[in-house]
Amino acid sequence: MTGPGSGLLRDAVPHARGGPGAGGAAVPDRLRAYRDDGPVVLLIGRLGWERPSPPVAVGLSLLLTAVLLAAGAGGWYAAAALAPPLAAGLTGPSARRPLEGRIDWLVPPGLRTIEYGYLAALGFAQGVAAPLVYVLLAVLAYHHYDIVYRTHQGFGAAGPLRRAGLGWDGRMLVAGLAGLAGWAGLSGALPFAYAALAVYLGVLFVGDSVAAWARTVPMSGRGAGRDAVRGGVTGHLEEEEA
């Protein structure tokens, strides 16, 4: 997913441009990086409509996805395949808006709920091997924790590989299309898509982490200054303070 979208995708990861600054200006960028938007959503965002506002768009998408999944379970299988494009269409227009509202911090967890919930429900309902569903979710979880920990701790910006992660919308679209194909008679399309996504994204994300580690550690391991203690290090994000 590079090509004409590469400049666009750089916008998708704002901290890759500005650097992981500690100032207030970097904060909305952090939330935007947490969104993990893909090329489709960002392309729609270029239209600049900015409506509905991000939390409203995410809330509506969450509701719509749940309804369509329930309809799919109720017999109208194609309904489930409609959820990814509709969610992307709803959240896309405001994807570039800075997340500064009082409840805008609910946007990233809302998007995670949509993506993970959709992939889990679709996989389990369509008979994808349960461990495979779990592994795909675990790979995505790794990716999303990695985004947070890296931006928070200033440990290496997102590598160029990160742009190939498809975004939440891209991954949902792939799964939805494969589900549609499976329903249309192409048996095995959905399990194959899950396996392919899990392997491809797993290699991509873990490889990106290893590359970042290899870039940074030769300096930090010898106690060099650049990687030495900084404000954010001891203040771990590891724990969930309420």
Added chain:
Amino acid sequence: MTLAVIIATGRARGGAGPGPAAALPYPGGSAAPGDPDGPPTLLARLCDQLTTLNVPDVHVLGRPDLAPPLRAHGHFVTECADTAADLREIARLARLAWTDGRTLLLLPADLVTADEPLARLLDGAGATGATGQPGAGPPVAALTAPRGRAPARGPAPADRPYGTADARVAGRRIVAAGSADHAVAGPNALTLGALRIGAEQARAAADTAAELAGLVTPETRADAAELLLVGLVRSGTAVAAAPCGGAPCRRAADAAGVRAARSAIEDGDDAGRLAAAVKADDGFVATYAVSSYSPHIVRWAAGRDLTPAAVTGSSLALALLAAMWFSAGTRAGMLTGAVLLYLSFVLDCVDGQLARYTGRASVSGAWLDSVLDRVKEYAVYAGLAAGCAAAGGYVWALAAAALVLQVVRHMMDFSFHARTVPAPARARLTASLMAGDTPCPAVAAHRAPDGSFGLPDPAAPAGPGTPPVRRGGGRAAYWARKALVLPSGERFALIAVTAAVADARVTFIALLAWGAIAAAYTLAGRLDRAVPA
């Protein structure tokens, strides 16, 4: 600006003939400022500490027969023949301090202490006093050390450590001061002959010292600093007690005394660093089931030169082993897995403590630790689900649900902490956020002293089991609020216990139920604050 007067009139005991106690060697210390190649002595160390505290202007008083060795070490020494001469010289310097508006610091040359007590004694002038106004504290303060029990009446036993004098402290104020020649009724503290006199009281101190100089007789055994303190207290000057707290602080008269004081300082530094390496706001399990003894492991690992990353890796390996045992699905496998999971969590706490203790905390180490914590947790979920499948059950959907719930909960936290708060509301919001659910060490550290007279007490080390700020309701409520949000220690304990005594289905249902309650609790609290009524 401060003017320091070091009284180097004490004689060393034992060893190679009588010499100044100030010239006792302090192994590994620094040389005198005037002679970088000189030997590390007590006096040189004290001068070095004063330089660190931004007090370069040091006057050394010595006896004529003891001054030459000190001069040979590069110190500039003012010779005073006896205690009366000491007092006259102190009076002269106090007048100088008064004229220049400077603080006078009086120290014995054989004082062996960590830096904090000195810094506290020196900074006392800006301390918050009874009125809460900076600078309202008493301008005169004396360093005090804890004293063993003494009979309330009658003469105190003469077993005081070298160089100390009795005192009685009430409300952080020295209400009675003793010396070798003056007894104190009901002493409850020791003074060390270290005094700070603010510029506004320097004139009175100068007069007192001059008056005392006229009263000294050949029979007087007390030294100048002791006498000055007695004189100030008896003349009604308010003298604050500056307690050295837990920090080692003593005077040494011989090489053995220096050794004892030095090892106390180094042990104290080490214990302090170790205590500081433990995170102050951990959950109940991490605090009591791990951090109560993990500093021993940290010290051992530091002695073996283990790196934090190696400990992180061992923790990951143990968690993967636990997942493998869980995946067997047998009772023995579940029990073994639970034990391995606990050990993995212990090492998970140790790696961060080791990094902070050895000063090797790094961005990459923190990142590795955080990411691998999540890998461990979700690998264990998978092992449990696989074990249940091996035993004929099916809990993969529950495992996936537990993973999704945990990721969403974490993402809520991360996003909430990364949000922008509208500028005018920032202070209020942050304060309520901190007070609401998570203790704020910064608030605890900067809390004003209780307003009583005197200097701020040295803060107790925030070690394990010391809840920082509490919202009320006591310790039980504090830990309950922390446990309600299911922090990782509680999560690991929940997994280990339920897996050991029940099965994976119970584990996931417990994780889902507790996690859902935690999510609802935090979400409700944050929305309540984010959306004003």
